[in-house]
Amino acid sequence: MRERLAVAPERRSEAEGAPSMGLLSTSVGYALKRAYLRVYDDFLLALGDLELRPQLFSALSLIVDNPGIIQSALARVLAIERSNIVLLVDELDRRGFITRNPVPSDRRAYALRATEAGRLCRREAAIRIAAHEKRMLSRLSDAEQRGLIDLLARVGSLPVEAGPALRLSERAGP
Amino acid sequence: MRERLAVAPERRSEAEGAPSMGLLSTSVGYALKRAYLRVYDDFLLALGDLELRPQLFSALSLIVDNPGIIQSALARVLAIERSNIVLLVDELDRRGFITRNPVPSDRRAYALRATEAGRLCRREAAIRIAAHEKRMLSRLSDAEQRGLIDLLARVGSLPVEAGPALRLSERAGP
DNA sequence: TATTGTTATACTCTATAACTATA
């Protein structure tokens, strides 16, 4: 007798009813993936007409919040390679959302700064993202919502900043 | 006075210290992405020499748990397109982990079944995944670990099966 | 008409490697 599993024993016979998720139903990794994909889809829906994909928003948002940041630092914060920052920054620049400014103390680097258009776009996107996230978390109680982001930050090794979560949605009002 | 944000006011001046995550630090979507990427990386590390990518494992695991399942049903359960199942199943077939069997009642469909090699591979992978997930969740208390998968399943619209989470890791023993 | 499996194709996100100009 092998494969003695708690879920979905092999004698489920010939797959008539709804298929069982089997081992996958106990995997945090798989649950993470499914949640991520669902949220990602709804994000695109919410921001579709702004033409802001998630990383484009992330990059813009970080530049707004850290005026003068250089590309390498942006890559480190976003935990992606420098080479992948280039096209993101190119696009933000081309669309007039940011400027690349020479850094007197280091002629290799460019200081990134959001333009007025960039700040406005980020502001509009943040409002929609607040509504989007509220929608995604509608199945969770307030306490659960606050807990989730903290748990995720710890799993993802993200720095956890002080204060309540979901401030994003709390500034969605007028 | 615009952009009145709780986090990372623009007067942070010239990005000297560690950059702030700003709005991103309150976004569940972003936390989800970071957690997902970290877990994904460690998954590849844990299963690297088995040459099992996450979706390859997912597909194999579902076929083991649902003998006779057809490709369309597999696609529905995994929430991906039928066309993307083809290459996954091709690879599992080519590597001798599953067989495609004609379905007498529907000559369009193939019933998928794991071979002995497929079951053994899934078993070995499950053991390593248990250790991998334990590692990923090491920053969380037992109660938090149990809570996380439930929260994620609800965010991801996954069917939540009864019973405690983390059974996967509990069968990692001898 | 609808569904099953399939092929072709494209797009996003990410990584690696190699280059240049500076430091």
Add this chain to the structure above:
DNA sequence: TATAGTTATAGAGTATAACAATA
């Protein structure tokens, strides 16, 4: 020697559209 930005390229994962065979 190391770092900042860049370019080129590759791979995984996903999606859409169209097709033949079958229901």
